[in-house]
Amino acid sequence: MPHPETWLKVVPGGLYCEPGGFFIDPTRPVDRAVITHGHSDHARPGHRAVLATADTLAIMQARMGHAGDTSQALAWHEPVTVNGVKVWLSPAGHVLGSAQVAMEYQGSRAVVSGDYKRVADPTCAGFEPVSCDVFVTEATFALPVFAHPPPEAEIRRLLDSVALFPDRTHVVGCYALGKCQRLIALLRQAGWDGPIWLHGALASMCEVYRARGVELGELRPATAAAKASLVGAIVLAPPGAIADRWARRLEDPVVGLASGWMRVRQRAKSRGVELPLVISDHADWNELNATLDEVGAPEVWVTHGREEALIHAAGMRGLRGRALRLVGYDDEDDSADAVATEEVSA
Ligand SMILES: [Zn+2]
Numbered sequence: 001m002p003h004p005e006t007w008l009k010v011v012p013g014g015l016y017c018e019p020g021g022f023f024i025d026p027t028r029p030v031d032r033a034v035i036t037h038g039h040s041d042h043a044r045p046g047h048r049a050v051l052a053t054a055d056t057l058a059i060m061q062a063r064m065g066h067a068g069d070t071s072q073a074l075a076w077h078e079p080v081t082v083n084g085v086k087v088w089l090s091p092a093g094h095v096l097g098s099a100q101v102a103m104e105y106q107g108s109r110a111v112v113s114g115d116y117k118r119v120a121d122p123t124c125a126g127f128e129p130v131s132c133d134v135f136v137t138e139a140t141f142a143l144p145v146f147a148h149p150p151p152e153a154e155i156r157r158l159l160d161s162v163a164l165f166p167d168r169t170h171v172v173g174c175y176a177l178g179k180c181q182r183l184i185a186l187l188r189q190a191g192w193d194g195p196i197w198l199h200g201a202l203a204s205m206c207e208v209y210r211a212r213g214v215e216l217g218e219l220r221p222a223t224a225a226a227k228a229s230l231v232g233a234i235v236l237a238p239p240g241a242i243a244d245r246w247a248r249r250l251e252d253p254v255v256g257l258a259s260g261w262m263r264v265r266q267r268a269k270s271r272g273v274e275l276p277l278v279i280s281d282h283a284d285w286n287e288l289n290a291t292l293d294e295v296g297a298p299e300v301w302v303t304h305g306r307e308e309a310l311i312h313a314a315g316m317r318g319l320r321g322r323a324l325r326l327v328g329y330d331d332e333d334d335s336a337d338a339v340a341t342e343e344v345s346a
Protein backbone atom coordinates (compact mmCIF):
# COMPACT_ATOMS: atom_id res chain seq x y z
CA MET A 1 0.00 0.00 0.00
CA PRO A 2 1.37 3.45 -0.83
CA HIS A 3 1.73 5.62 2.27
CA PRO A 4 -0.72 8.57 2.13
CA GLU A 5 2.36 10.81 2.21
CA THR A 6 3.06 9.71 -1.37
CA TRP A 7 -0.34 10.76 -2.69
CA LEU A 8 -1.64 13.51 -0.34
CA LYS A 9 0.72 16.47 -0.40
CA VAL A 10 1.11 19.99 0.89
CA VAL A 11 1.70 22.30 -2.06
CA PRO A 12 1.20 26.04 -2.61
CA GLY A 13 -2.59 26.38 -2.49
CA GLY A 14 -3.04 23.75 0.20
CA LEU A 15 -3.59 20.04 0.57
CA TYR A 16 -3.44 18.27 -2.79
CA CYS A 17 -4.42 14.71 -3.70
CA GLU A 18 -1.99 14.07 -6.53
CA PRO A 19 -3.49 11.04 -8.30
CA GLY A 20 -6.99 12.50 -7.90
CA GLY A 21 -5.87 15.90 -9.19
CA PHE A 22 -7.92 17.77 -6.58
CA PHE A 23 -7.32 20.08 -3.63
CA ILE A 24 -9.13 20.08 -0.30
CA ASP A 25 -10.18 23.58 0.83
CA PRO A 26 -7.64 25.27 -1.45
CA THR A 27 -6.57 28.78 -0.55
CA ARG A 28 -6.46 29.88 -4.18
CA PRO A 29 -8.55 29.16 -7.29
CA VAL A 30 -7.99 25.63 -8.66
CA ASP A 31 -9.44 23.29 -11.28
CA ARG A 32 -10.84 20.74 -8.84
CA ALA A 33 -11.71 21.43 -5.20
CA VAL A 34 -13.32 19.36 -2.50
CA ILE A 35 -14.74 21.77 0.09
CA THR A 36 -15.28 20.71 3.72
CA HIS A 37 -17.60 23.57 4.71
CA GLY A 38 -18.77 27.07 3.87
CA HIS A 39 -16.59 29.30 6.09
CA SER A 40 -14.62 31.79 4.06
CA ASP A 41 -11.18 30.39 4.92
CA HIS A 42 -12.21 26.99 3.54
CA ALA A 43 -14.67 27.84 0.75
CA ARG A 44 -13.05 30.43 -1.46
CA PRO A 45 -14.26 31.78 -4.78
CA GLY A 46 -12.95 30.99 -8.24
CA HIS A 47 -12.71 27.19 -8.49
CA ARG A 48 -13.64 25.38 -11.70
CA ALA A 49 -15.20 22.19 -10.29
CA VAL A 50 -16.39 21.88 -6.70
CA LEU A 51 -17.38 18.75 -4.81
CA ALA A 52 -19.17 19.24 -1.46
CA THR A 53 -22.38 18.51 0.39
CA ALA A 54 -25.55 20.11 -0.99
CA ASP A 55 -25.76 22.27 2.15
CA THR A 56 -22.22 23.55 1.66
CA LEU A 57 -22.90 24.30 -2.00
CA ALA A 58 -26.03 26.25 -1.00
CA ILE A 59 -24.01 28.21 1.57
CA MET A 60 -21.29 28.98 -1.00
CA GLN A 61 -23.92 30.10 -3.46
CA ALA A 62 -25.46 32.44 -0.88
CA ARG A 63 -22.13 33.82 0.38
CA MET A 64 -20.29 34.27 -2.92
CA GLY A 65 -22.94 34.09 -5.60
CA HIS A 66 -21.40 30.90 -7.01
CA ALA A 67 -20.00 27.55 -5.93
CA GLY A 68 -17.59 26.81 -8.76
CA ASP A 69 -18.15 26.81 -12.52
CA THR A 70 -19.54 23.32 -12.04
CA SER A 71 -20.47 21.67 -8.78
CA GLN A 72 -21.37 18.20 -7.62
CA ALA A 73 -23.25 17.48 -4.40
CA LEU A 74 -22.45 14.33 -2.46
CA ALA A 75 -24.77 12.77 0.12
CA TRP A 76 -23.19 11.46 3.34
CA HIS A 77 -21.03 8.40 2.63
CA GLU A 78 -21.85 8.46 -1.08
CA PRO A 79 -18.64 7.41 -2.84
CA VAL A 80 -17.30 8.92 -6.01
CA THR A 81 -14.12 7.82 -7.77
CA VAL A 82 -11.83 10.55 -9.06
CA ASN A 83 -8.96 9.23 -11.20
CA GLY A 84 -8.74 6.06 -9.13
CA VAL A 85 -9.16 7.78 -5.75
CA LYS A 86 -12.35 6.89 -3.90
CA VAL A 87 -13.74 9.97 -2.15
CA TRP A 88 -16.64 10.27 0.26
CA LEU A 89 -17.90 12.70 2.90
CA SER A 90 -18.69 12.06 6.55
CA PRO A 91 -20.33 14.60 8.91
CA ALA A 92 -17.96 16.89 10.85
CA GLY A 93 -20.52 18.46 13.22
CA HIS A 94 -19.05 21.97 12.78
CA VAL A 95 -21.75 23.93 10.86
CA LEU A 96 -24.56 23.01 8.46
CA GLY A 97 -23.16 20.81 5.69
CA SER A 98 -19.69 20.51 7.23
CA ALA A 99 -17.90 17.35 6.17
CA GLN A 100 -14.77 15.34 6.68
CA VAL A 101 -13.22 14.23 3.42
CA ALA A 102 -12.33 10.52 3.32
CA MET A 103 -10.03 9.31 0.54
CA GLU A 104 -8.87 5.84 -0.33
CA TYR A 105 -6.12 5.14 -2.84
CA GLN A 106 -4.71 1.69 -3.60
CA GLY A 107 -5.78 0.40 -0.20
CA SER A 108 -4.58 3.24 2.01
CA ARG A 109 -6.97 5.72 3.55
CA ALA A 110 -6.64 9.33 4.70
CA VAL A 111 -9.36 11.45 6.30
CA VAL A 112 -9.26 15.26 6.40
CA SER A 113 -11.43 16.51 9.26
CA GLY A 114 -11.91 20.11 8.20
CA ASP A 115 -13.12 22.05 11.25
CA TYR A 116 -15.09 19.88 13.65
CA LYS A 117 -16.62 19.45 17.07
CA ARG A 118 -18.03 16.48 18.94
CA VAL A 119 -20.87 17.98 21.03
CA ALA A 120 -24.33 17.67 19.53
CA ASP A 121 -25.46 20.69 17.51
CA PRO A 122 -29.18 20.90 16.63
CA THR A 123 -28.36 22.66 13.35
CA CYS A 124 -26.10 20.07 11.72
CA ALA A 125 -25.31 16.37 11.46
CA GLY A 126 -23.03 15.06 14.23
CA PHE A 127 -19.37 14.08 13.67
CA GLU A 128 -18.89 10.47 12.59
CA PRO A 129 -15.41 9.02 13.10
CA VAL A 130 -13.93 7.21 10.10
CA SER A 131 -11.09 4.76 10.76
CA CYS A 132 -8.04 5.57 8.64
CA ASP A 133 -4.28 5.32 8.18
CA VAL A 134 -3.71 9.07 8.36
CA PHE A 135 -6.04 11.47 10.18
CA VAL A 136 -5.62 15.10 9.18
CA THR A 137 -7.02 17.24 11.98
CA GLU A 138 -7.50 20.87 12.93
CA ALA A 139 -6.12 22.03 16.30
CA THR A 140 -7.76 25.39 16.99
CA PHE A 141 -8.25 24.69 20.70
CA ALA A 142 -5.53 22.09 21.19
CA LEU A 143 -4.40 23.08 24.67
CA PRO A 144 -5.52 21.44 27.92
CA VAL A 145 -6.83 24.81 29.18
CA PHE A 146 -9.57 24.64 26.55
CA ALA A 147 -12.41 22.63 28.04
CA HIS A 148 -15.70 23.85 26.65
CA PRO A 149 -18.61 23.59 29.12
CA PRO A 150 -21.93 22.09 27.91
CA PRO A 151 -23.54 24.67 25.59
CA GLU A 152 -26.88 24.20 27.38
CA ALA A 153 -25.30 25.53 30.59
CA GLU A 154 -24.01 28.62 28.77
CA ILE A 155 -27.44 29.27 27.25
CA ARG A 156 -28.93 28.93 30.73
CA ARG A 157 -26.56 31.66 31.97
CA LEU A 158 -27.79 33.92 29.17
CA LEU A 159 -31.44 33.28 30.02
CA ASP A 160 -30.76 33.77 33.74
CA SER A 161 -29.19 37.14 32.92
CA VAL A 162 -32.20 38.11 30.79
CA ALA A 163 -34.47 37.25 33.73
CA LEU A 164 -32.25 39.17 36.15
CA PHE A 165 -32.06 42.35 34.04
CA PRO A 166 -35.50 42.72 32.41
CA ASP A 167 -34.90 46.43 31.69
CA ARG A 168 -31.77 45.88 29.64
CA THR A 169 -31.17 44.55 26.13
CA HIS A 170 -28.94 41.50 25.77
CA VAL A 171 -26.78 41.65 22.67
CA VAL A 172 -24.71 38.56 21.90
CA GLY A 173 -21.89 38.52 19.37
CA CYS A 174 -21.73 35.49 17.09
CA TYR A 175 -20.45 34.93 13.59
CA ALA A 176 -22.95 34.72 10.78
CA LEU A 177 -22.47 31.16 9.56
CA GLY A 178 -23.12 28.49 12.15
CA LYS A 179 -22.79 30.08 15.56
CA CYS A 180 -25.74 32.40 15.02
CA GLN A 181 -28.13 29.62 13.99
CA ARG A 182 -26.82 27.29 16.70
CA LEU A 183 -27.48 29.93 19.38
CA ILE A 184 -31.01 30.40 18.08
CA ALA A 185 -31.66 26.64 18.05
CA LEU A 186 -30.18 26.25 21.56
CA LEU A 187 -32.37 29.11 22.82
CA ARG A 188 -35.43 27.39 21.32
CA GLN A 189 -34.45 24.09 22.96
CA ALA A 190 -34.13 25.91 26.28
CA GLY A 191 -37.71 27.16 25.91
CA TRP A 192 -37.16 30.74 24.65
CA ASP A 193 -39.99 30.99 22.14
CA GLY A 194 -40.22 34.77 21.83
CA PRO A 195 -38.78 36.61 18.84
CA ILE A 196 -35.00 36.72 18.48
CA TRP A 197 -33.69 39.96 16.99
CA LEU A 198 -30.96 40.00 14.38
CA HIS A 199 -28.38 42.49 13.16
CA GLY A 200 -28.78 42.81 9.40
CA ALA A 201 -25.54 40.98 8.67
CA LEU A 202 -26.91 37.76 10.19
CA ALA A 203 -30.22 37.56 8.35
CA SER A 204 -29.29 36.02 5.01
CA MET A 205 -27.48 32.99 6.42
CA CYS A 206 -30.47 32.31 8.68
CA GLU A 207 -32.57 32.24 5.52
CA VAL A 208 -30.23 29.66 3.97
CA TYR A 209 -30.51 27.46 7.07
CA ARG A 210 -34.28 27.75 7.00
CA ALA A 211 -34.42 26.90 3.30
CA ARG A 212 -32.31 23.81 4.09
CA GLY A 213 -34.83 22.70 6.72
CA VAL A 214 -33.41 24.05 10.00
CA GLU A 215 -36.22 25.41 12.20
CA LEU A 216 -35.33 28.76 13.83
CA GLY A 217 -38.64 30.22 15.02
CA GLU A 218 -39.53 33.90 14.84
CA LEU A 219 -36.67 36.21 13.84
CA ARG A 220 -36.96 39.99 13.59
CA PRO A 221 -34.63 42.67 12.23
CA ALA A 222 -33.07 44.60 15.11
CA THR A 223 -31.63 47.53 13.22
CA ALA A 224 -34.90 49.22 12.35
CA ALA A 225 -36.55 48.35 15.67
CA ALA A 226 -37.42 51.06 18.18
CA LYS A 227 -35.10 51.08 21.18
CA ALA A 228 -38.02 50.51 23.55
CA SER A 229 -39.17 47.37 21.75
CA LEU A 230 -35.80 45.74 22.45
CA VAL A 231 -35.97 46.09 26.22
CA GLY A 232 -35.77 42.59 27.69
CA ALA A 233 -34.97 41.20 24.25
CA ILE A 234 -32.17 38.99 22.96
CA VAL A 235 -30.32 40.53 20.01
CA LEU A 236 -27.69 38.67 17.98
CA ALA A 237 -25.02 40.62 16.12
CA PRO A 238 -21.66 39.97 14.45
CA PRO A 239 -18.73 40.04 16.90
CA GLY A 240 -17.52 43.26 15.30
CA ALA A 241 -20.79 45.07 16.05
CA ILE A 242 -21.18 44.41 19.76
CA ALA A 243 -18.65 46.99 20.86
CA ASP A 244 -19.45 49.75 18.40
CA ARG A 245 -22.07 52.44 17.91
CA TRP A 246 -24.57 49.90 16.68
CA ALA A 247 -24.80 48.23 20.10
CA ARG A 248 -24.48 51.41 22.14
CA ARG A 249 -27.80 52.69 20.86
CA LEU A 250 -29.55 49.71 22.47
CA GLU A 251 -31.09 50.21 25.92
CA ASP A 252 -28.34 49.73 28.54
CA PRO A 253 -27.02 46.68 26.71
CA VAL A 254 -25.59 43.59 28.37
CA VAL A 255 -22.86 42.65 25.92
CA GLY A 256 -22.22 38.94 25.42
CA LEU A 257 -20.01 37.01 23.02
CA ALA A 258 -20.33 33.32 22.13
CA SER A 259 -16.90 31.87 21.36
CA GLY A 260 -14.49 29.18 22.50
CA TRP A 261 -12.05 32.02 23.18
CA MET A 262 -14.29 33.27 25.97
CA ARG A 263 -12.56 30.64 28.11
CA VAL A 264 -9.72 33.19 28.19
CA ARG A 265 -10.84 35.94 30.58
CA GLN A 266 -8.45 38.49 29.13
CA ARG A 267 -10.05 38.11 25.70
CA ALA A 268 -13.50 38.80 27.09
CA LYS A 269 -12.22 41.78 29.04
CA SER A 270 -10.35 43.35 26.15
CA ARG A 271 -13.43 43.12 23.97
CA GLY A 272 -15.65 44.70 26.60
CA VAL A 273 -17.70 41.55 27.05
CA GLU A 274 -19.77 41.47 30.22
CA LEU A 275 -21.33 38.06 29.56
CA PRO A 276 -18.79 35.69 27.97
CA LEU A 277 -20.44 32.51 26.67
CA VAL A 278 -18.04 29.64 26.05
CA ILE A 279 -19.78 28.13 23.04
CA SER A 280 -17.46 26.83 20.35
CA ASP A 281 -17.90 25.12 16.99
CA HIS A 282 -14.41 23.63 17.31
CA ALA A 283 -13.40 20.57 19.32
CA ASP A 284 -11.84 21.29 22.70
CA TRP A 285 -8.78 19.49 24.08
CA ASN A 286 -10.72 16.46 25.30
CA GLU A 287 -12.71 16.14 22.08
CA LEU A 288 -9.53 16.30 19.99
CA ASN A 289 -7.90 13.59 22.08
CA ALA A 290 -11.00 11.37 22.13
CA THR A 291 -11.18 11.70 18.34
CA LEU A 292 -7.57 10.52 17.91
CA ASP A 293 -8.50 7.45 19.95
CA GLU A 294 -11.66 6.77 17.97
CA VAL A 295 -10.29 7.06 14.44
CA GLY A 296 -7.38 4.83 15.43
CA ALA A 297 -4.99 6.22 12.82
CA PRO A 298 -1.31 5.40 13.44
CA GLU A 299 -0.46 8.82 12.06
CA VAL A 300 -1.90 12.29 12.70
CA TRP A 301 -1.30 15.36 10.60
CA VAL A 302 -2.27 18.75 12.03
CA THR A 303 -3.41 21.40 9.56
CA HIS A 304 -3.51 24.58 11.64
CA GLY A 305 -3.92 25.81 15.19
CA ARG A 306 -1.91 24.89 18.27
CA GLU A 307 -0.23 21.85 16.83
CA GLU A 308 2.61 21.26 19.34
CA ALA A 309 0.42 20.05 22.21
CA LEU A 310 -1.69 17.78 20.02
CA ILE A 311 1.34 16.27 18.32
CA HIS A 312 2.82 15.66 21.76
CA ALA A 313 -0.42 13.97 22.86
CA ALA A 314 -0.31 11.83 19.71
CA GLY A 315 3.28 10.85 20.50
CA MET A 316 2.24 9.77 24.00
CA ARG A 317 -0.14 7.34 22.30
CA GLY A 318 2.60 5.98 20.07
CA LEU A 319 1.22 7.80 17.04
CA ARG A 320 3.36 9.64 14.55
CA GLY A 321 2.48 13.35 14.47
CA ARG A 322 3.20 15.86 11.75
CA ALA A 323 2.57 19.61 11.61
CA LEU A 324 1.46 20.67 8.14
CA ARG A 325 1.43 24.37 9.06
CA LEU A 326 -1.07 25.18 6.36
CA VAL A 327 -1.50 28.90 5.97
CA GLY A 328 -4.70 30.74 5.21
CA TYR A 329 -6.92 29.02 7.77
CA ASP A 330 -8.15 30.68 10.90
CA ASP A 331 -11.04 30.29 13.22
CA GLU A 332 -14.21 32.12 12.44
CA ASP A 333 -14.47 34.05 15.70
CA ASP A 334 -11.22 35.83 15.15
CA SER A 335 -10.95 36.12 11.43
CA ALA A 336 -12.49 36.61 8.05
CA ASP A 337 -16.10 35.79 8.88
CA ALA A 338 -16.12 37.96 11.96
CA VAL A 339 -14.39 40.83 10.22
CA ALA A 340 -16.30 40.55 6.96
CA THR A 341 -19.59 41.03 8.74
CA GLU A 342 -18.33 44.32 10.14
CA GLU A 343 -18.20 45.61 6.62
CA VAL A 344 -21.83 44.82 5.97
CA SER A 345 -23.76 47.96 6.70
CA ALA A 346 -26.15 47.34 9.55
ZN1 LIG B 1 -15.06 26.62 10.03
Ligand SMILES: [Zn+2]
Nearest residue numbers: 041115330331
Ligand atom coordinates in the same frame (compact mmCIF):
# COMPACT_ATOMS: atom_id res chain seq x y z
ZN1 LIG C 1 -11.57 27.06 9.73
